[in-house]
Amino acid sequence: MSKITEEIEKLVSPILEELKLELVDVEFLKEGRDWFLRVYIDTPEGSIDIDQCAQVSEKLSEELDRTDPITQNYFLEVSSPGAERPLKKEEDFEKAIGQFVFIKTYEPIDGMKEFEGYLLANGPDTAEVEMRIKTRKVTVVINKDKIALARLAIDFSA
DSSP, X not given: OOHHHHHHHHHHHXXXXXXXXXXXXXXXXXXXXXXXXXXXXXXXXXXXXXXXXXXXXXHHHHHHHHHOOOOXXXXXXXXXXXXXXXXXXXXXXXXXXXXXXXXXXXXXXXXXXXXXXXXXXXXXXXXXXXXXXXXXXXXXXXXXGGEEEXXXXXXXXX
């Protein structure tokens, strides 16, 4: 996590706490010539609406103007994480048990780096995914320190 995203987390956390919302992720990245500060938020129930995003955007924008932690010009975007919500924190993995997920690893596990299936279990160091390979179901245990990306996914085979 970069210093800027850490600072933004500190700025947005009290706003979200006041509004009873949760922080999903913060990104600060360059696309083409432009910089984007993206803040993904949700409700504990997973039903954020555009008015809540606008409210957070307005309050965060005021805080950013007041503290000025970013020197370059950027676009602020506050939005829902969408259907393919990232899994970053331990509680994200816990909430995702029984759901369809996509996990990409830094290095191959049994010759594969991408895993798509149902999250069966979440441990302190591992995630267990049941995936379909051709006609059979296989359970894969993935060490969390090997996970490059994890998110909810849409099961198109269902």
